[in-house]
Amino acid sequence: MAAVQMQGLVKRYGGRAVLDGVDLEVGRGSVCALLGPNGAGKTTAVRILATLVRSDGGRAEVAGIDVARDPRAVRRRIGLIGQQPAVDDVLGARENLVLFARLHHLGRRAAQARADELLAQVGLAGTGGQPVRTFSGGMRRRLDIAAGLVLAPEVLFLDEPTTGLDPAGRRDVWDAVRALVAGGTTVLLTTQYLEEAEQLADDVCVLDGGRVVARGTPRELTAAVGGDRLELVVADPARAREAAALAERVAGELPVLAPAGTGERVVVPVARRRGAVGAVVRALDEAGIAVDDLVLRPTTLDEAYLRITGADRARSEVPA
C-alpha cells in the first residue's frame, strides 16, 4: 500500500489552478522528491497532504487515511517540516521539543524523555538551555526536523528543507533525512535543487504549472532526456563557438539548437558514447583549437529538468 496517494488533486486560488489534477503515489519507506520551479504547486501539494489546506477536487490519502475525511488521524501519523524552521527562538531546543511533545498529548515525563531522545537523534543534545536564536541555520533546521518527529511519524513532509542553508547545513539535513529513511519513514520532500533530489530521492516527480510533467527515478529521468554530455574547456575563449559547432557535427545528436556553455566552457550532448571523445579530439586538433580539459559525463538531472520543464512549456503553447 502506498504511504501517500493523490488522485486528480485540484486546488484553485482565485480561479487559477495551482494544482491541476495531480496524481502521485509514494511507496512506503521510500523518498519521493517533488521537483519544480517556484509556483509549480509543490508547497500547495504538501500543505494539502499535511491537512493545512483543503483541496478543491480529487483525493489525497496519507497512510491510507483520507486527509479531508479524518485530518486528525492524519496529523497523528505525519510530521511536517515547513519552508522555514517553525520553532520558538526564545526557548531552548529541549523546551521546544517538550512543548511540541506535550501538544502531541504525551504526559510530562514522556514528553521530557522523548525530547531527550530526539535531541540525541539530531545531534543537539549538548545545546542545553541555549536559546534557539543563537543556533546556526543547520542546527535550527535539525531542531525543526526533530519537532516533526515527536510521534515517530509514518510519513514526513519536508518542504524545501535546505533552502537558505550553507553547504554544511545542507549536508546536516541530508544526513538527518537519510537516517530517518533508514528507520523506515516515508519521506515526501519538495525541492528546487536537483542535487538534493539526486542525493535523497528514490523517485522524482517534476511539477510544473500544477501538473506532473515527468516522473521516475533520477536515473530514468536523465536517461529519458538522453545520454551523455561532452564538456570541454578551450584554451582560447574566442574559439569556443567554433569548437562547439565542430564537436556537435562530429559527435552530437541532431538537431542541437544552441550549444550550452559560458566563456571557454562548452557542453555538447553526445549521441553515442563510443568513439565520441576520439572523434572530437581529432576534429579539434585538425582545426587547430587547443583544449585544456575534456570530460565525457552523463547528463545531470539539472539538464534533464530544464529540458523537461522547458519542453513542456513549449508544448503547452501549441493550441490544442
Place this chain on the structure above:
Amino acid sequence: MTALRTREPLAGRLRWAVADAFAVAGRDLAHWRRQPAAVLVGALFPVLLLLMFTYLLGGGMAVPGGGDYRDFLVPGMLALAMVFGVEATMTAVVTDTARGITDRFRSLPMAPSAVVAGRCLADLASSAVGLAVLIVAALAIGWRPAGVAPALAAVGLLLLLRVAFLWIGVYLGLLARDPSMVVAVQVLVWPFAFLSNAFVAASAMPGWLSAVAEWNPVAGTVTAVRELFGSPVGTGGGWATEHAALLAVGWPLVLTVVFAALAVRRFQGLSR
C-alpha cells in the same frame, strides 16, 4: 525508546482542548522566565505615561467638577493599558503565523482551538501582571482606591476590556500576515486613546468630539472604573456617561462576540 502511544482522552476532546491551550500559553510564560527585561519594559510603558501625564501635563489639567488630575488619570491609564495590549496580541499572532509556527500547531494532533485559546490565556495573564505593576505605581504616587471590593470589581471590568481587545488583536494578527502591519495599529491606537475620556473629561471637548469620546468603547470602562475606585469622574456628559456601567460591560461583550467570530472565521480560512 519511550512509549509513543498518546494517552487516551479522559473526558473527551474538551479536556484536551483545555490542556492544549495551557500548553500553548505555557510557552509565553517560559518567555517571561527567559526574557524578564522584555516583560518589564512592556509593563513599565504605561507607568511612564502615567508619570508623564501626572507630572508634566497634569499641572495644566483641570477636572470638570473638581478633583485631583492624578486621581482622574489613573483609572484612564489602567483602561488604556488594556487597549495597548492589542499590539502585543497582534504582534504575537502575526509573528507566529508569518514564521510558520501557527502552521506547525495546525499540523499537530492538538485541538485547533488551543492555538487561539492559548494566546488568550497568555495575554490575559501578562495584562494582569501589567495591571498590577501600574496599580502599584499609582499607589506609589499617592493614588488610593476607595475600597477593596469595588477595586476588585474595577479590575474585573478592566480585564473584560482586555478580552475584547485581545480578540481584536487576534483578528488583526490573522488579517495582517506581515509583522510590519503592527506599526499601523501602534500608530492608530493613539488617536483612539485620545478620543476618549481617559486623559480629559469628554465634557471638556467641543460638542461632537465629546459625543465621540463618550461613545468610545473604552469610555464606559473608564467612567465605571473611576466610580468603583472612588476617583473623580468629571461632571457633565450625556446618556453614555450616565450609563457607564452598562457600557463597561456591553461594549467589551459586543466587541468580543464580533471579533471572536471574525477571528475564528479567519483562522478557519487559513485552510482555504
